[in-house]
Amino acid sequence: MSISPRKDGIAAGRLAADQLAQNFTDLHPPLEPHEAHVAADRCYFCHDAPCMEACPTSIDIPLFIRQIATDTPEAAAKTIFEQNILGGMCARVCPTETLCEEVCVREVAEGKPVEIGRLQRYATDRMMAKDVHPFDRAAPTGKRVAVVGAGPAGLACAHRLAMKGHDVVIHDARAKPGGLNEYGIASYKSTDSFAQAEVDWLMRIGGITMKTGSVLGRDVTLEDLSAGYDAVFLGMGLAGVNALGLDGDGREGVADAVDFIAELRQAEDLAALPIGRDVVVIGGGMTAVDAAVQSRLLGAQSVTIAYRRGQDRMAASVYEQELATAKGVRILTNVQPKALHGNGRLEAVEFEYTEDRDGKLTGTGETVVIAADQCFRAIGQTLSGAPEGLEIAGGKIAVTGAGRTSVQGVWAGGDCASGGDDLTVTAVAEGRDAAEDIHATLTGTAG
Numbered sequence: 001m002s003i004s005p006r007k008d009g010i011a012a013g014r015l016a017a018d019q020l021a022q023n024f025t026d027l028h029p030p031l032e033p034h035e036a037h038v039a040a041d042r043c044y045f046c047h048d049a050p051c052m053e054a055c056p057t058s059i060d061i062p063l064f065i066r067q068i069a070t071d072t073p074e075a076a077a078k079t080i081f082e083q084n085i086l087g088g089m090c091a092r093v094c095p096t097e098t099l100c101e102e103v104c105v106r107e108v109a110e111g112k113p114v115e116i117g118r119l120q121r122y123a124t125d126r127m128m129a130k131d132v133h134p135f136d137r138a139a140p141t142g143k144r145v146a147v148v149g150a151g152p153a154g155l156a157c158a159h160r161l162a163m164k165g166h167d168v169v170i171h172d173a174r175a176k177p178g179g180l181n182e183y184g185i186a187s188y189k190s191t192d193s194f195a196q197a198e199v200d201w202l203m204r205i206g207g208i209t210m211k212t213g214s215v216l217g218r219d220v221t222l223e224d225l226s227a228g229y230d231a232v233f234l235g236m237g238l239a240g241v242n243a244l245g246l247d248g249d250g251r252e253g254v255a256d257a258v259d260f261i262a263e264l265r266q267a268e269d270l271a272a273l274p275i276g277r278d279v280v281v282i283g284g285g286m287t288a289v290d291a292a293v294q295s296r297l298l299g300a301q302s303v304t305i306a307y308r309r310g311q312d313r314m315a316a317s318v319y320e321q322e323l324a325t326a327k328g329v330r331i332l333t334n335v336q337p338k339a340l341h342g343n344g345r346l347e348a349v350e351f352e353y354t355e356d357r358d359g360k361l362t363g364t365g366e367t368v369v370i371a372a373d374q375c376f377r378a379i380g381q382t383l384s385g386a387p388e389g390l391e392i393a394g395g396k397i398a399v400t401g402a403g404r405t406s407v408q409g410v411w412a413g414g415d416c417a418s419g420g421d422d423l424t425v426t427a428v429a430e431g432r433d434a435a436e437d438i439h440a441t442l443t444g445t446a447g
């Protein structure tokens, strides 16, 4: 990667526009039809398929792959969308290497799984490109449901409810719907405004009203929603971020990785986006990797991910870790931040080495200083602005069963709710399952 011109500090235009465009192209280019057939032909169409068991949304994977193999990709797409209406985005962002593809019998036997994620994208892209929506809305029930949050959980919940004939109003705090799909993942995973196109396509079911810029607690309260609707689903994600707890946390050059990722996703001109020459990202999850890789792609000369435990404990998958190192990101493990140095502006981050003593993370007293003009915090997000009266467990809205909260008539799912992984696909499954439970409750068929 050629970097020109070399600039100190945080600066825009480290790379030429054509280089930036090349850097931010689709991470996994879509399969051509003949490639999809070759990939589908590798599937054994297993009975009791382990891949299906490993999918949080329980997509019938052998069925949709067989439908691709028999040249009916639209039927394959419908099989996917029946379980996961955001199957297009999940095909792009799911860590398939730790879910369906990890347990594929081809992976187990040969070390090379069927490319389930890419096949899923092939099928879903084909249907969406034809601008076809595969489901019809049932006759109106006269019931109204409020959904808070237009991220994966809220959208999946809203779509399933709308399909069943309920009227849904989604309130989302941001200017655009999509939640993490729109604001929280790396640009090279969702190119060509796919997140927006997917929301538009999903809304074609009808019966869903989208209210953006509507903040729970400011513009609307849970009390209002409970009074005005037959049920409420909360899927507002985690809007708070953890601080480093160090002096200088607010110093110029220190920022939250989620804000950087959101700004990048919304940027019209990547060449105008400032980035440091030497960047340090603190954290070990997907957000840390997304921020670090994109820093490199914007032209940062050195990028280091610093994580407090061993590499095997990083929440980012091995695939994501390898992607980072392939892009030139250094991963430094067993270090915890100790000080942010610099006179007004960040100049270096000091870390203390750590070790695991009897299961407890402990500083060794030995330190290392890494030059940095920019530092991104990626040490986790927190629930913020949860309505009063809801039981909280482990910092999230406590739920039982299919997302039932402690308040009657209020369900929750996705990252803001207790239990489950913080994955897009898990959020979709939780939103969908809560919708089924809401429907059963509203129609008096709940068990």
Ligand code: SF4
Residues within 6 Å of the ligand: 042, 043, 044, 045, 046, 049, 050, 051, 052, 061, 062, 065, 103, 104, 105, 106, 114, 116
């Ligand atoms: Fe096909 Fe692999 Fe799933 Fe078996 S485990 S059905 S081979 S994708």
